[in-house]
Amino acid sequence: MKTVGLPALTSTYENYIWVIHDETNAWVIDPGEAPQVLDFLQKNNLNLKAILVTHRHPDHVNGIPDILAENQQALVYGPEKCDLPFIQYPCSENDLIELDSQLIFRVLDTPGHTEDHITFYNDEKLFCGDTLFTGGCGRILGGTTSEFANSILKLRELPDELAFYCPHEYTDSNLKFARLVEPDNQPLIDRIANTEIAYPSTINEAQSSLGMEKNTNPFLRFDTPDLKAKLLDRGATDDPVSLFTTLRNWKDQWDHQN
Secondary structure (H helix, E strand, O other): OEEEEEEEOOOOOOEEEEEEEOOOEEEEEOOOOOHHHHHHHHHOOOEEEEEEOOOOOHHHHOOHHHHHHHOOOOEEEEEOOOOOOOOOEEEOOOOEEEEEOOEEEEEEEOOOOOOOOEEEEOOOEEEOOOOEEOOEEOOOOOOOHHHHHHHHHHHHOOOOOOEEEOOEOOHHHHHHHHHHHOOOOHHHHHHHHHOOOOOOOOEOOOOEEHHHHHHHOHHHOOOOHHHHHHHHHOOOOOOHHHHHHHHHHHHHHHHHHO
């Protein structure tokens, strides 16, 4: 199985549409556009078996109707709490999705960015939508800070070795903020020195690993001693939800200024 990131919405949201494929079949995650998916399937003579949806936002689903128009046999899996009409198989916490004998995903409920958000993972790969980005996390656009903090903590319990695939290329900006809040984090310093952004090129590898994110992404580190002390100084209480909320507000303010 190979995993390819197709750039999409390059002038607005800087998305990646992820395509998992073997020599015959393909599975697509969060297609916000259709043309590049249809082109990739045609050029590689691939049969689209299914589409996986992490949440309802247009930049993750707008390509689905046109893709289905040319691949009517494809199945669509998505959040149980989402009412999009093309979702045939609603998914929720601990569901197992057997897409192929060699491709099985488990589902986690990870609300916060939106109220309907889910994550797909197995022993090798993690597709967490807009819950976590490389070096950052999504904004709150429908969920709650309590839900988001709990989702982050849930993802943090998964194995370090999972290949990390997210649907946006915001790495550079996220790492600048991460360095602001953790200037002495040596793994982060090393990551910044070795980060090369290929976008908007197609990529053929994971952007990161979950272990790398645990070591360098402040949104997985809000309760570590040094960062926690800074968040307490900014008005947080010694509670995961308050710590996460304070960090998310700090990032929102920084984004607005930059």
